[in-house]
Amino acid sequence: MILNDPIVLAEVTAAVDAYETALMDNDIEALDGAFWNSPHTVRLGVAENLYGFDEIAAFRIGRAGGSPPRTRLRTEITTFGSDFAIANVEFRRDGAGKIGRQSQTWIRTAEGWKVASAHVSLMQAGADQRLAPPSENR
Secondary structure, X not given: OOXXXXXXXXHHHHHHHHHHHHHHHOOHHHHHHHEOOOOOOEEEOOOOEEEOHHHHHHHHHHOOOOOOOEEEXXXXXXXXXXXXXXXXXXXXXXXXOOEEEEEEEXXXXXXXXXXXXXXXXXXOOOOOOOOOOOOOOO
């Protein structure tokens, strides 16, 4: 298996960047388009556990104002072969200073790269929130 093939890494990086843009723009169509349309897709958020594409899509429609604004601090992407990747993003919520983490499992489908699993969490107050040095991927 080839790790971080440059072509595959570039494809997934573009998908992660497009997702971030859609998230900050609250582009629901693009956000839904980034997720695998499957009952097996999972998104565990800060305050919600969503199982299946339909629950994820319903959550996005029902969330007033979209995601709170944030600034990405670090992005780590690892590709495994040509059809599987993981992305981890460290971010700071704008105005609040809270550090958050997002992990995504990306799979190549006939429709392109899609998120099959995602997890978002915020670090608790008082946790060691040291920032790691910038990633080689960014």
